[in-house]
Amino acid sequence: MTDPTQDLLPEGLEDRLPQSAAAASRIQRAMLDAMGAHGYDQVRPPLIEFEASMAARMDGVRTRNLFRFVDPKSLRGLALRSDITVQVGRIAATGLADAPRPLRLCYAGQVARIAGDMLDPRRENLQIGAELIGTDSVAAAGEIVALAIEALEAAGAKGISVDFTLPDLVDTLADGSLPLDAQTRAAVRRELDTKDAGGLVDAGGEAYLPLIHAAGPFEEAADKLSAIDASGVLETRITALRQIAEGIKGRARITLDPSERHGFEYQSWLGFTLYADGVRGALGRGGTYCIGGSDEAATGFSLYPEELIEAVKADEQLGDKLFLPLDHDRAAAAKLRAEGWRTVAALSQDDDGKALGCTHVLADGEPSAL
Numbered sequence: 001m002t003d004p005t006q007d008l009l010p011e012g013l014e015d016r017l018p019q020s021a022a023a024a025s026r027i028q029r030a031m032l033d034a035m036g037a038h039g040y041d042q043v044r045p046p047l048i049e050f051e052a053s054m055a056a057r058m059d060g061v062r063t064r065n066l067f068r069f070v071d072p073k074s075l076r077g078l079a080l081r082s083d084i085t086v087q088v089g090r091i092a093a094t095g096l097a098d099a100p101r102p103l104r105l106c107y108a109g110q111v112a113r114i115a116g117d118m119l120d121p122r123r124e125n126l127q128i129g130a131e132l133i134g135t136d137s138v139a140a141a142g143e144i145v146a147l148a149i150e151a152l153e154a155a156g157a158k159g160i161s162v163d164f165t166l167p168d169l170v171d172t173l174a175d176g177s178l179p180l181d182a183q184t185r186a187a188v189r190r191e192l193d194t195k196d197a198g199g200l201v202d203a204g205g206e207a208y209l210p211l212i213h214a215a216g217p218f219e220e221a222a223d224k225l226s227a228i229d230a231s232g233v234l235e236t237r238i239t240a241l242r243q244i245a246e247g248i249k250g251r252a253r254i255t256l257d258p259s260e261r262h263g264f265e266y267q268s269w270l271g272f273t274l275y276a277d278g279v280r281g282a283l284g285r286g287g288t289y290c291i292g293g294s295d296e297a298a299t300g301f302s303l304y305p306e307e308l309i310e311a312v313k314a315d316e317q318l319g320d321k322l323f324l325p326l327d328h329d330r331a332a333a334a335k336l337r338a339e340g341w342r343t344v345a346a347l348s349q350d351d352d353g354k355a356l357g358c359t360h361v362l363a364d365g366e367p368s369a370l
Contacts, residue, residue, distance in 0.1 A: 030154040050076055084127050152284075163275070165257050264287060323346065333345075
């Protein structure tokens with residue numbers, strides 16, 4: 001008796017059937033083309049690397065997501081990548097160390113993690129992104145944010161939203177007008193992440209309470225943040241945010257949540273999250289950071305379009321199929337394929353074009369509707 005469970009996939013993994021696979025391929029190509037048009041050259045790092053090398057370039061707890069195993073050749077630990085960004089950083093620091101800066105690179109590939117979470121149980125994702133290496137200036141950040149929006153637009157996303165944050169906000173204030181010791185800083189960050197006003201007061205961060213309310217539509221939130229910043233330590237950051245927001249005005253809804261740090265554990269002065277109408281959850285994140293191992297400044301983003309793929313796959317057009325009878329004109333069929341037709345050749349007299357999903361049949365060297 002056949003075991004009905006033998007073909008089940010592990011939790012968080014799934015097959016892509018034709019409609020979904022077509023949508024994924026189109027979206028990946030559209031995003032990479034948008035990045036390439038702005039001078040970003042594609043790189044393709046391997047799926048597996050030595051664990052020690054990958055972990056050294058990852059920040060702390062992110063290594064917990066890695067699948068690990070032993071290389072039978074070297075007997076060293078290997079890891080299946082959970083993030084391509086760190087691999088691009090390695091490439092920039094090694095194979096492209098002598099390339100002129102700023103260096104513009106893009107990538108696309110599958111990543112895997114040991115476990116999903118309640119909001120996103122998926123354990124394998126398509127990651128597509130771009131990195132601008134050698135600078136984290138306001139101009140670089142503006143280019144990266146605009147490029148992320150353009151990539152989503154090219155993929156068909158509608159109603160795009162960008163939510164800005166300042167990942168180093170607590171440290172900046174704690175070193176200046178609102179001093180905190182190291183232990184209290186960690187507690188204040190934690191309570192701000194959960195937006196827990198009572199917990200923030202108990203943690204010794206009463207002076208940070210206004211940050212919880214300095215969130216919302218960009219202009220309003222930026223004004224509230226400026227009002228909080230009595231000493232002016234955030235002035236350059238707020239000015240930078242305004243410049244970046246001005247560059248994307250009219251292309252996306254813009255919001256600001258200055259104390260948000262979830263997903264921005266290794267970013268420096270800027271972080272941003274991308275959303276789109278009709279798509280569940282965030283489509284991607286980006287920001288400024290330093291490459292692990294080399295400490296070179298960089299700005300980039302990573303898009304995870306799985307939910308966008310799910311949202312549009314039902315409308316994905318696979319294209320008309322042309323049925324080729326056994327005795328068809330091969331030269332005519334080749335010419336039509338060159339013009340973009342998809343052909344399905346009969347393998348026996350019993351093959352039925354309609355049953356095989358064809359919309360046309362080759363007759364007298366020309367397509368004829370079935």
